[in-house]
Amino acid sequence: MSIILICAVLYIKRKASYLNEDEEFLGIGPRPNTFSSSELETATEDFNLANKLGEGAFWPVYKGALNDGRVVAVKQLSVASQQGKSQFVAAIAAISAVQHRNLVKLYGCCIEGNRWLLVYEHLENKSLDQALFGKNDLYLDWSIRFNTCLGTARGLAYLHEDSRPRTVHRDVKASSILLDAKLCPKISDFGLAKLYDDKKTHISGRVAGTIGYLAPAYAMRGHLTEKADAFGFGVVALEILSGRPNSDNSLDTEKIYLLEWAWTLHENNRSLELDPTLTAFDETEASQIIGVALLCTQASPMLRPTMSRIAAMLAGGIDVGIVTAKPSYLTD
Incomplete structure (x- = not known):
């Protein structure tokens, strides 16, 4: 009788958990795939530190293996996060609907009590910053660097x-x-910040981002549009071209800040010297990346092109044009 009673209690609790989960996803469109907490604990060996891939903006990320053989990256949302459950569920629904070759695929999620987890495809070669600046065996030749710029632009445009x-x-x-x-x-990590619809021109709120990639208007006033992403892309494009981070205190004073150094070279018609170690590259493609990066990092959002236009410029469908206006945040 005791065993029957225990089984009944566990069944009721599990049923209630499923009902609560169904309620969370009610009315948000196609339901994302869900995993149980125990399933993900098994996959990551109980979130073993040996499987930890890194620490994201909101959560630690663990490598795991599902029963069907898929290798995954499990992102564990911190309970201390200020993001509410309704926002989290809405974000999951939005991410699940997105399919593009230049966006990381979301396999599903887990919402059980205070445990909120996202399950993504695992990518073998890790992040671009590790490939560019880290100590690893990856060599990014010119075609890979250019295609990384173009693919990233297309993903953001989507x-x-x-x-x-x-x-x-x-x-x-x-x-x-x-x-x-x-x-x-x-x-x-797309879809995890605030989403906006066609009727909204900007979002004002808590600024979330990384120093060095933040657009001036967004950093100072919290004014967020897709042009803030264009600014970040411009900085990343320069990092890809130069093979160095946006700031490096180990360099000579005039070279510490990548944007300032890029403009110094641009004004002296030496833009192609951004990475002196890169000897084999396509000058036309390199000039396209530099021109796009300088456009993207203009102080005024109005002067920055849309990401679809940026992708067309990099693909050669539209002329980049000559950038002559040095951003005010550099001249001031």
């Missing part, structure tokens, strides 16, 4: 214009771009 609801990434940087087995770039 988020801004073709996904529903349209999405501003809010924290575009080298560490949020991952590389798969074939070194194809995939943008991660």
